[in-house]
Amino acid sequence: MKVGKNKAVGIDYTLYLDDGSIADTTQDSEPLYFLFGYDNIIPGLEKALEGLSVGDKKTVEVEPEDAYGDINPDGFQEIPKTVFPEDAEIELGMPFALMDEDNNYIPATIYEIEENHVLVDLNHPLAGEKLRFEVEVVDIKEASEEELAHGHIHGPDGHHH
Secondary structure, three states: OEOOOOEEEEEEEEEEEOOOOEEEEOOOOOOEEEEOOOOOOOHHHHHHHOOOEOOOEEEEEEOHHHOOOOOOHHHEEEEEHHHOOOOOOOOOOOEEEEEOOOOOEEEEEEEEEOOOEEEEEOOOOOOOOOEEEEEEEEEEEEOOHHHHHHOOOOEOOEOOO
């Protein structure tokens, strides 16, 4: 069986940034399972996996436009310091989450600190990064009707949202 549309695929991977540092890995954990062809992983990695079989290993380089995009200048926003609790220690590079009017969390990073406000970066932390994956296909199976209907893989104990 080969990786392709409507397959449930499991991979082991290590993700390296352009500077050689490891950003993520499945070493010492469970493989990443996803439904191929449903935008469950970044497009550049998914495209490179198509046609592979269990046991195949591959090095995949993904440019920003096929990963998390380029850095969007509109993704930088000024927010008043009063948004933070009075006792909060605000530091450059600190990740935190904002909440929108629909109670959805928006991940952000402190980019700059001024006297009365902070400049936050709302871009994905890996935006603008060229990524390199060392990946091995460890499992391929036909996706269930329910997984296809929902557009994602369900865990071994059933449906999880």
